[in-house]
Amino acid sequence: MSEAQTISPQQLQAKHLADYRPPEFLIPELSLSFQLEPKQTRVTAVSRVKRKGSHNEPLQLDGDELELEQLLVNGEPADYRLEPGKLLLETELNEFELTLVTRISPADNSALEGLYMSDGAYCTQCEAEGFRRITYFLDRPDVLAKYQVRIEADKAFPFLLSNGNLLEKGEMADGRHFAIWQDPFPKPAYLFALVAGDFDLLEDSFTTRSGREVKLQVFVDKGNLHKAGHAMASLKKAMAWDESRFDLEYDLDIYMVVAVDFFNMGAMENKGLNIFNTKYVLADRDTATDDDFHGIESVIGHEYFHNWTGNRVTCRDWFQLSLKEGLTVFRDQEFSSDLGSRAVNRIHAIKVIKNQQFAEDSGPMSHPIRPESVIEMNNFYTVTVYNKGAEVIRMMHTLLGEQAFQAGMKLYFERHDGQAVTCDDFVAAMEDASGKDLTQFRLWYSQAGTPQVTVTDEYDASTQTYRLHLKQFTPVRAGEAAKAALHIPFSLELLGNDGNALVNRVFDFTQAEQTLEFKDISARPIPSLLQDFSAPVKLKYDYSTVQLLCLLRHAGSEVARWEAAMSLFSRAVWANVTLLEQGQGMHLDPRVVDGFRGVILDEALDKGLAAEILKLLSVSSLIEQADKVELDALLLARDFVIEAIATGCEDELLARYRQLLPLDEAAARSLKNTLLWLLAKVSDEHESLIEQQFASASGMTDALGALLAANDANCDCRDALMQAFEQRWNQTPLVMDKWFSLQAMAEDDEVIARLETLLQHPAFSLNNPNRVRSLVGSFAAANVRQFHRQDGKGYAFLTAMLKQLNRLNPQVAARIITPLIQFAKFDAGRQAKMKACLQELLAMPELSRDLYEKVSRALED
Numbered sequence: 001m002s003e004a005q006t007i008s009p010q011q012l013q014a015k016h017l018a019d020y021r022p023p024e025f026l027i028p029e030l031s032l033s034f035q036l037e038p039k040q041t042r043v044t045a046v047s048r049v050k051r052k053g054s055h056n057e058p059l060q061l062d063g064d065e066l067e068l069e070q071l072l073v074n075g076e077p078a079d080y081r082l083e084p085g086k087l088l089l090e091t092e093l094n095e096f097e098l099t100l101v102t103r104i105s106p107a108d109n110s111a112l113e114g115l116y117m118s119d120g121a122y123c124t125q126c127e128a129e130g131f132r133r134i135t136y137f138l139d140r141p142d143v144l145a146k147y148q149v150r151i152e153a154d155k156a157f158p159f160l161l162s163n164g165n166l167l168e169k170g171e172m173a174d175g176r177h178f179a180i181w182q183d184p185f186p187k188p189a190y191l192f193a194l195v196a197g198d199f200d201l202l203e204d205s206f207t208t209r210s211g212r213e214v215k216l217q218v219f220v221d222k223g224n225l226h227k228a229g230h231a232m233a234s235l236k237k238a239m240a241w242d243e244s245r246f247d248l249e250y251d252l253d254i255y256m257v258v259a260v261d262f263f264n265m266g267a268m269e270n271k272g273l274n275i276f277n278t279k280y281v282l283a284d285r286d287t288a289t290d291d292d293f294h295g296i297e298s299v300i301g302h303e304y305f306h307n308w309t310g311n312r313v314t315c316r317d318w319f320q321l322s323l324k325e326g327l328t329v330f331r332d333q334e335f336s337s338d339l340g341s342r343a344v345n346r347i348h349a350i351k352v353i354k355n356q357q358f359a360e361d362s363g364p365m366s367h368p369i370r371p372e373s374v375i376e377m378n379n380f381y382t383v384t385v386y387n388k389g390a391e392v393i394r395m396m397h398t399l400l401g402e403q404a405f406q407a408g409m410k411l412y413f414e415r416h417d418g419q420a421v422t423c424d425d426f427v428a429a430m431e432d433a434s435g436k437d438l439t440q441f442r443l444w445y446s447q448a449g450t451p452q453v454t455v456t457d458e459y460d461a462s463t464q465t466y467r468l469h470l471k472q473f474t475p476v477r478a479g480e481a482a483k484a485a486l487h488i489p490f491s492l493e494l495l496g497n498d499g500n501a502l503v504n505r506v507f508d509f510t511q512a513e514q515t516l517e518f519k520d521i522s523a524r525p526i527p528s529l530l531q532d533f534s535a536p537v538k539l540k541y542d543y544s545t546v547q548l549l550c551l552l553r554h555a556g557s558e559v560a561r562w563e564a565a566m567s568l569f570s571r572a573v574w575a576n577v578t579l580l581e582q583g584q585g586m587h588l589d590p591r592v593v594d595g596f597r598g599v600i601l602d603e604a605l606d607k608g609l610a611a612e613i614l615k616l617l618s619v620s621s622l623i624e625q626a627d628k629v630e631l632d633a634l635l636l637a638r639d640f641v642i643e644a645i646a647t648g649c650e651d652e653l654l655a656r657y658r659q660l661l662p663l664d665e666a667a668a669r670s671l672k673n674t675l676l677w678l679l680a681k682v683s684d685e686h687e688s689l690i691e692q693q694f695a696s697a698s699g700m701t702d703a704l705g706a707l708l709a710a711n712d713a714n715c716d717c718r719d720a721l722m723q724a725f726e727q728r729w730n731q732t733p734l735v736m737d738k739w740f741s742l743q744a745m746a747e748d749d750e751v752i753a754r755l756e757t758l759l760q761h762p763a764f765s766l767n768n769p770n771r772v773r774s775l776v777g778s779f780a781a782a783n784v785r786q787f788h789r790q791d792g793k794g795y796a797f798l799t800a801m802l803k804q805l806n807r808l809n810p811q812v813a814a815r816i817i818t819p820l821i822q823f824a825k826f827d828a829g830r831q832a833k834m835k836a837c838l839q840e841l842l843a844m845p846e847l848s849r850d851l852y853e854k855v856s857r858a859l860e861d
Helices: 230-245 288-305 318-339 342-361 385-401 400-417 425-433 438-447 544-552 559-581 590-601 607-614 617-625 631-648 651-658 664-679 684-696 699-713 718-729 733-745 750-760 769-783 794-810 808-814 828-842 849-860
Strands: 025-035 041-051 061-064 067-073 080-085 086-088 095-104 114-118 121-125 147-156 159-162 165-173 175-181 193-196 200-207 212-219 254-260 271-278 453-458 467-474 488-497 501-508 513-518 525-531 538-540
Touching: 061 699, 067 086, 067 121, 067 200, 121 254, 121 271, 147 159, 147 193, 159 175, 165 467, 193 212, 193 254, 200 230, 200 664, 212 230, 230 254, 230 288, 254 288, 254 425, 254 438, 271 288, 288 318, 288 699, 318 342, 318 385, 342 385, 342 438, 342 559, 342 607, 385 425, 385 488, 385 501, 400 425, 400 699, 425 438, 467 651, 501 513, 538 607, 544 559, 544 590, 559 590, 559 607, 559 617, 559 631, 590 607, 590 631, 590 651, 607 664, 617 631, 631 651, 631 664, 651 664, 664 699, 684 699, 684 718, 699 718, 718 733, 718 750, 733 769, 750 769, 750 794, 769 794, 769 808, 794 808, 794 828, 808 828, 808 849
Parallel strands: 025 147, 212 254, 254 271, 453 538
Antiparallel strands: 025 041, 041 095, 061 086, 067 095, 080 086, 114 121, 121 193, 147 175, 159 193, 165 175, 200 212, 453 467, 467 513, 488 501, 488 525
């Protein structure tokens, strides 16, 4: 039965964290043998099974899409029964050897879970519940086994790889060969990995601080060896950083990274054998942007850091996913910040929370970072679990300080190395190491939704006393109980009128209402609130334009300066939305233009930070600021404000752009391309700059920067540049993904017709997640104007794609449906059309669990 076929009511039942029970059997040892064939791979699994405790329950194993050929208990046939997704074995034995022989078809596995084929190579993806597509097993993270793996394949697949260390390899008859791998560390089934293929190999080594030499290998598709160097360099940086910052050393003799083109995720941290999406490995200056290089460094680091925070200590159950993912995202963010611009990296993290996670919190899939229930576990690989989870770890770091936080990490590993544990276990280690009571802080793990913090202030000149009154509440959705006050680290700077800091510290905000009082303040100060986004909350404070301009110039935190600029921009946009709704003409305060002019002219300002300020806010970010949105007015107002800023600063934009042309550094390119994007908004006169930059670009960053400017402004040169780009790069899939994304984000009314044509493009495949995300996903998530067009054609296009993906790859379908289920903020007409599409999906007789959960929750919400 395929994933997309009719599923039983039992399979649609939610699993609940409250129902967790320890496993009734353990499997401490597993021997796997693979006879690889595209259509008929034979898998022999020999397990040592041990009953845990005293009970008479049957052994219940998970399985999916398996053909069972043989089952033996201690070498003898035994009775069993099969149920949907399960194998049940009645036995009175307390310990026994279980042999299972199954057959699977990697070539037909379009879901890309379990063992499948990617461009002719065999590879696996077992997180979260993919191992059950390989053999019947206790496919849960709290069952840890030591694995020995034998792989047999045709010699056309020269590299046969699995977790751990290579024990033996050799020749076989009939043009085949074998390799045997052994992993000395117990691991859950989701960390199992196998790869067999013909690759180019980049080798290097890393000497740990204890003097051990670790072999490093990066495997890439043939012809791409020259694009693997940055990934290797990033890996070595990550290994050195984890030793110096977290005192953690790698523990095997070899570390392997394999890049494959067909992959549902970004990468997977399988012990010693990481499998990566090519997007996060392959890069050279011609084909990758500066953002791509940064992304590779970050994801390489993330998967490496999982060796300890995820592998050596893993999750007890999948509801604890943030235990490893939130913590490891925090670690990779710190890695990027220590190696690059801390302010810019922090801004990137904040954007994800404000643009995506806040929307998730206010939508039908709202859940805490430790979810309470789930139908399909793949649906909780979310920005809430990962990115809000990282913010929760960051808040803990803020409250404890670096020294106490590191002491907590050390205690966590001392207590739980080799175990499957919970989020509570992590917090307890932090609490015990620091001596700080985190009882109230634990609510961040169990309460869903985005807290709202409202701040008012007063100044008493007679006593020179300044007071800030803080209120917090978290909105309650239907069916939820009232939510308690959270422990919020509230970072605060008070600026005098001269821009000098009067106060700069972090306060514990723990009550529903709380007042902060400051004595000996000679004049009313300007508050910089929640500096560096010290908590993932929505802040409401009635800033004046003068206050925001002062913060933009003088705030001690670079992130606070960015926040001030974004507030200036958003206030201007919403003011013009109001004018439109009142039937009045739009207007922009000249002081706002002056504020952004100052950023353009400030040569002392970090160029990367200046670029982030001048990129302004996306439509999605603005939508998330409101409870209800008149979208057409918002789009008009945003366009007006951007064009007014660009036009008012045209001379400065042009002069600074020309000044940056000779500079060959990432931050300068980021600022230069942002300036070009703004210039394109002014008039057609600047098209020559776009064409010149495109023609003379010495790397992908500048070429794509020119193309983005032309595309976003719908310049006359757009089509010619897009055609030239396609002709040059049509044989390079990752570059064509950029082209597909730009096509999807074009805001003209013909975009849907073009998308339907592009589905037949030779470089596009609906079977490849990267292609789908670049074309279909980019349209739905990033082209707000056309996805939400009033005639509903945007919704209909996505729905048609989801119907096809439901059959091919339900996991990808469930990830790109998000914009369709977040309908609550829009007008009644748009909501009706979106709900009709969801009803159409729900009526499908073969709707997958992945889509069923999201569609049904959206319609019930």
